[in-house]
Amino acid sequence: MNILVVGGNGMLGKEIVEILLKLGYDVLYPSSNDLNLLDRGKIKKYFSENRMDYIIHCAGFTNVNEAENNFDAYKINCESMHWIVHECQVRDIPLLYFSTDYVFDGDKVTPYIEEDIKNPLNTYGMTKSISEDIIISNLSNYRILRVSWLFGDSSKCFPMKIIEKLKEGKEFSVVYDQVGSPTYVKDIATKINELINIPSGIYHLTNSGHTSWYEYSIFIAELLNFSKDIISKTNSKEFKTPLTRPLNSRLSNEKVKSYNISLRNYKEATKEFIKINYN
Structure with a gap:
């Protein structure tokens, strides 16, 4: 089977490509130049020149702060989704799309289930929600995987940012009132063969357990024997962001667990990540 991984050079995508290749799949993972999501012509050309039996879509405009004031967030996350979904329709290609916890407003006190009403609070969440709607409205053979708080081989992921601050030794603040499940991209990738074969629908998939950003920072400091005294608490209102x-x-994993995927x-995932990436 030929599988196209859109965003196959990104933090999540490259892990998925590696696993698919080990499993013996023929994998296409074009660069952003060869499959430019801002260029409909290049998308049509790529699909016409390459055969694929399945599409895994990991790409997107993921800088949540910049998305507030950059129209490319809409063009990449929504407009290009129309074009890719059209190609899936005319060629009868199944699609697996990675979405986000940001489609929800966070007001619920228990973990979100797949059927909960969406109400994104920011532009990034809105564009991902729209992308989901485009898929659901036009395709019958799809899987939407909502994930959260991803970390992996990138200096921009949260654990690496915290490690850099800890190494600097200067006091810094982290919010304590945002709660979720840090999720290791390698762990998602190990389940990709099962994920492409589950029934069509929306699923939530995160590492188990949950924490706050502050508690997670303390955990990382303790793992590496840094002083946690330089980490102070703040709340979301005090910590100004765009x-x-x-x-x-928090996302409930009960639905995907019913297909023996967990x-x-x-904490165990973070320990492994730090062992691999921190010297």
Whole structure:
């Protein structure tokens, strides 16, 4: 089977490509130049020149702060989705799309289930919600995977940012009132063969357990024997950012568990990540 991984050079995509290749699939993972999501002509050309039996879509405009004031967030996350979904329609290609916890407003006090009403608080969440709607309205053979708080081989992921601050040794603040499940991209990738074969629908998939950004920072400091005294608490109102983030990002994994798919606890995943990436 030929599988196209859109965003196959990104933090999540490259892990998925690696696993698919090990499993013996023929994998296409074009660069953003060869499959430019801002260029409909290049998208049509790529689809006409390459055969694919399945599409895994990991790409997107993921800088949530910049998305508030950059129209490319809409063009990449929504407009290009129309074009890709059209190609899926005319060629009868199944699609697996990675979405986000940001489609919810975070007001719920328990973990979100797939059927909960969406109400994004920011532009990034809105564009991902629209992308979901485009898929659902036009395709019958799709899987939407909502994930949260991703970390992996990138200096921009949260654990690496915290490690850099800890190494600097200067006091810094982290919010304590945003709660979710840090999720290791390698762990998602290990389940990709099962994920492409589950029934069509929306699913939530995160590492098990949950924490706040503050508690997670303390955990990382303790793992590496840094002083946690330089980490102070703050709340979302005091910690000024260009956008509003959901306070509750917890996603229920019960639906995907019914297909025998589950990820280990985020603490174990973080320990492995740090062992691999921190010297």
